[in-house]
Amino acid sequence: MxxxxxxxxxxxxxxxxxxxxxxxxxxxxxxxxxxxxxxxxxxxxxxxxxxxxxxxxxxxxxxxxxxxxxxxxxxxxxxxxxxxxxxxxxxxxxxxxxxxxxxxxxxxxxxxxxxxxxxxxAPNFSLSAVLMMQFSKQAAKYFPDVEIIEMHHDNKLDAPSGTAVKTAEMLAEVRGDKPQGNPDEKESIPGARGANYAGMRIHSVRLPGLIAHQQVQFGGIGEGLTIRQDTYDRxxxxxxxxxxxxxxxxxxxxxxxxxxxx
Known part of the structure; x- marks a missing residue:
């Protein structure tokens, strides 16, 4: 053993x-x-x-x-x-x-x-989370405009989550450092647009009742693609x-x- x-x-x-x-x-x-x-x-x-x-x-x-x-x-x-x-x-x-x-x-x-x-x-030991990251990396070849929304329980100590950071790193390998959105946009409340990693935005949600969830949202001309993973039990x-x-x-x-x- x-x-x-x-x-x-x-x-x-x-x-x-x-x-x-x-x-x-x-x-x-x-x-x-x-x-x-x-x-x-x-x-x-x-x-x-x-x-x-x-x-x-x-x-x-x-x-x-x-x-x-x-x-x-x-x-x-x-x-x-x-x-x-x-x-x-x-x-x-x-x-x-x-x-x-x-x-x-x-x-x-x-x-x-x-x-x-x-x-x-490993930032995440969930097999579905690993697949979510792999699928997102593939999608970034065709949809370089992307934002990450990660959602966890309210006792989590770090933000963004390790999974979100790892996902962003993997996406950056494909899309590079690409600014996106309106360069003239102004945040009326600082932080409203989330953290900036290589031009893409990461948003962290912390609420009771959640465990670990992540949504990678891609946007293209006239279409979009969302890849989401949910953990309901540790x-x-x-x-x-x-x-x-x-x-x-x-x-x-x-x-x-x-x-x-x-």
Whole structure:
């Protein structure tokens, strides 16, 4: 069985990932990590009653569990350090935390190459989200005028979402830096037109009741195309997380995006 440790196990995504590991017969949960946890054993939490695994609050202490995979759903500042720690000890990271900078990813990819250790940083583990991004990249060849509307729950820490930024990067590879809209337009309320990335606009919606949704809207002369993805349950992300856990140990580099493992 593949030995897995989950960082951020008390958050909603981390808790879902922990349940996923416990449900898969080829995975072994060897521990969970959170620097501010007060529990000593996972079973102390009501939702994990009867499911025993040590709780670690210090990075170095996790090495006792000898994990092969480090699943990370924490916060950006912690995730960068956690991923570096994992790679330094030849533990394959599977990271769903968003907010990594391009410089962060490049530095971690260099470290992974030096350590000959595979891993993955993915802004979204939903298969439908990956397909949405791929289809949007194809559409941008024919419809370079595009805007992105991403919608998430009101407790999300970053804006735009990592998925929206990744989508914009992929679209920019095709359409380049292309200003769009009226160059003389004036915002009566600053920010009304959203964030500007390579000429395209990104709009972030934060409301209770939402989980993760994104709409990529293209416009052409006399026609339009909308590609939309909706996540209704965090369980949908776990197919991609499990896939990554099964594949990263065969790699020797750190991938930036789930599409590289599909």
């Amino acid at each position: 593949t030995k897995i440790l989950v960082a951020g196990f008390k958050g909603r995504m981390g808790a879902t990932a922990t349940q996923m590991v416990l449900k898969n017969a080829d995975f072994e949960l060897v521990g969970v990590y959170d620097p501010i946890a007060t529990e000593k054993d996972l079973a102390e939490l009501p939702e994990f009653a009867g499911q025993h695994a040590p709780v670690f609050t210090e990075l170095n202490a996790t090495l006792v569990a000898e994990p092969e995979i480090w699943i990370d759903f924490t916060i950006p500042k912690a995730a960068v350090a956690n991923t570096q720690f994992a790679l330094e000890h030849k533990i394959s990271p599977v990271v769903g935390t968003t907010g990594f900078t391009a410089a962060d990813i490049k530095a971690l990819q260099t470290l992974a190459e030096q350590q000959k250790t595979g891993g993955l940083i 369980e949908s992300f776990m197919t991609g997380v499990a896939l990554a856990c099964r594949k990263v140990r065969q790699a020797s580099q750190l991938y930036d995006g789930l599409e590289y493992l599909l």
